[in-house]
Amino acid sequence: MYSFExxxxxxxxxxxxxxxxxDAQALGGGQTLIPxxxxxxxxxxxxxxxxGIDAINGISRNGAGEFxxxxxxxxxxxxxxxxxxxxxxxxxxGIGDPAVRNRGTIGGSLANNxxxxxxxxxxxxxxxxxxxxxxxxxxxxxxxxxFTTALDEGEIITEVRFAVPEVANYQKFEQPASRFxxxxxxxxxxxxxxxxxxxxxxxxxxxxxxxxEAALSADFSAAALDGLTMSAAGMIGDLHGTAEYRAHxxxxxxxxxxxxxx
Amino acid sequence: xTDVTLTVNGTQVTAQVEGRTLxxxxxxxxxxxxxxxxxxxTSQCGACVVHVNGEAVKSCTxxxxxxxxxxxxxxxxxxxxxxxxxxxxxxFQDHHGLQCxxxxxxxxxxxxxxLKENPKPSAQEIRDYLEGNICRCTGYHNIxxxxxxxxxxxxxAIAAE
Ligand SMILES: Cc1cc2nc3c(=O)[nH]c(=O)nc-3n(C[C@H](O)[C@H](O)[C@H](O)COP(=O)(O)OP(=O)(O)OC[C@H]3O[C@@H](n4cnc5c(N)ncnc54)[C@H](O)[C@@H]3O)c2cc1C
Ligand code: FES
Ligand code: FES
Numbered sequence: 214m215y216s217f218e219x220x221x222x223x224x225x226x227x228x229x230x231x232x233x234x235x236d237a238q239a240l241g242g243g244q245t246l247i248p249x250x251x252x253x254x255x256x257x258x259x260x261x262x263x264x265g266i267d268a269i270n271g272i273s274r275n276g277a278g279e280f281x282x283x284x285x286x287x288x289x290x291x292x293x294x295x296x297x298x299x300x301x302x303x304x305x306x307g308i309g310d311p312a313v314r315n316r317g318t319i320g321g322s323l324a325n326n327x328x329x330x331x332x333x334x335x336x337x338x339x340x341x342x343x344x345x346x347x348x349x350x351x352x353x354x355x356x357x358x359x360f361t362t363a364l365d366e367g368e369i370i371t372e373v374r375f376a377v378p379e380v381a382n383y384q385k386f387e388q389p390a391s392r393f394x395x396x397x398x399x400x401x402x403x404x405x406x407x408x409x410x411x412x413x414x415x416x417x418x419x420x421x422x423x424x425x426e427a428a429l430s431a432d433f434s435a436a437a438l439d440g441l442t443m444s445a446a447g448m449i450g451d452l453h454g455t456a457e458y459r460a461h462x463x464x465x466x467x468x469x470x471x472x473x474x475x
Numbered sequence: 476x477t478d479v480t481l482t483v484n485g486t487q488v489t490a491q492v493e494g495r496t497l498x499x500x501x502x503x504x505x506x507x508x509x510x511x512x513x514x515x516x517t518s519q520c521g522a523c524v525v526h527v528n529g530e531a532v533k534s535c536t537x538x539x540x541x542x543x544x545x546x547x548x549x550x551x552x553x554x555x556x557x558x559x560x561x562x563x564x565x566x567f568q569d570h571h572g573l574q575c576x577x578x579x580x581x582x583x584x585x586x587x588x589x590l591k592e593n594p595k596p597s598a599q600e601i602r603d604y605l606e607g608n609i610c611r612c613t614g615y616h617n618i619x620x621x622x623x624x625x626x627x628x629x630x631x632a633i634a635a636e
Binding site: 214215216217218219221240243244247248250251252260262264289309310311312313315316391392 | 477493494495497516517518519521524530531532533535536537538540541585588589604605606607608
């Protein structure tokens with residue numbers, strides 16, 4: 214690792230101020246950033262640890278019944294604390310391993326927008342609202358391609374709000390070495406319609422499968438997906454699976470998610 | 476450089492560290508507790524697992540500065556007060572839960588965290604919990620057996636697969 218300083222602010226305002234410094238970067242749970250620093254793929258001058266900011270920690274329900282998850286909440290905290298949104302709790306409980314879940318945070322995962330990460334599928338599949346120190350961003354506008362988001366330099370995710378669907382399910386086909394999603398599909402049925410978000414598959418990162426959403430909104434059953442296929446164009450192909458394989462998996466995992474959601 | 480003070484296995488430790496100093500470096504280099512191992516650079520192997528405020532974490536993936544004020548337990552803190560092996564450690568020995576022993580500190584720390592949450596885990600729950608602990612020697616089977624035995628369950632019941 215290159216050399217850097219670490220600051221540990223206690224409030225959002227202090228963190229935002231510290232992030233204005235030259236080459237400053239936020240540190241969440243470090244479960245992605247620290248391995249990246251070890252490989253010398255990043256060279257921050259200052260890391261601003263968000264772990265000491267109580268205001269971005271914790272899980273609550275607001276007046277609209279939405280789950281409000283602090284941006285600094287760990288995967289373990291969400292797995293244990295989002296019981297009223299079981300698909301979300303299960304997704305958080307399936308990320309990495311217990312030690313990773315004890316440190317990694319929802320804000321860090323969404324800010325990173327790894328094309329194979331789990332949380333982007335939950336956020337996009339639930340039409341979540343990503344709240345920052347400056348504004349509220351709809352999930353549909355937040356994810357802008359592999360490792361790219363709507364966040365500005367120094368902007369901090371303080372909260373993520375999820376409307377709780379009637380039923381939902383996340384199906385993750387694990388890449389056997391990294392245990393990230395080779396393909397993961399999050400299906401959520403709301404009164405307003407069904408949302409289907411796919412991670413792990415596309416070179417553009419997480420995306421919604423519009424055809425499946427239309428079919429499932431008309432008839433929420435696995436049979437409604439009969440004959441629907443995903444094109445391999447733009448899918449990730451690597452030694453773990455070809456683009457065609459991933460495209461096929463998208464349809465298979467969507468069907469499984471609908472069946473499991475019931 | 477920053478001063479950090481933490482409690483490691485019940486003893487207060489103060490060290491001067493850089494921002495980039497990892498918790499595992501403080502444990503191994505400053506506290507001279509070399510039982511905690513480093514097996515990778517990618518946060519995947521789990522040889523470095525310790526407990527920070529009671530929770531299993533990868534000490535290679537946390538900065539020492541972030542552990543200021545924390546209670547840390549390492550493998551050196553796992554034995555009984557008289558120095559004899561704890562039930563869990565003894566079970567690893569009795570059931571050949573280790574061969575070269577490189578992964579063992581992390582395995583024991585992860586297993587201890589599991590048993591605290593779930594005192595009678597099934598074989599499958601043990602395997603799931605150890606997802607982030609890699610062993611190149613044992614094939615995991617005897618590790619699962621050791622943890623079953625340590626939790627007072629019949630280790631013989633899991634047949635060799
Ligand atoms: C062995 C292993 C297995 C894993 N498996 C999975 C898996 O199966 N599925 C999965 O989805 N992920 C997986 N991960 C990644 C893990 O979920 C990370 O915790 C997550 O991607 C990053 O969160 P973090 O809090 O650790 O962020 P950090 O690593 O601290 O930061 C990541 C990036 O986000 C920025 N950032 C952090 N917090 C915020 C914030 N609140 N606001 C704005 N920017 C912020 C940082 O500046 C940095 O650029 C795995 C990681 C490891 C090491
Ligand atoms: S040394 Fe491999 S996970 Fe920490
Ligand atoms: S006993 Fe050798 S790596 Fe596990």
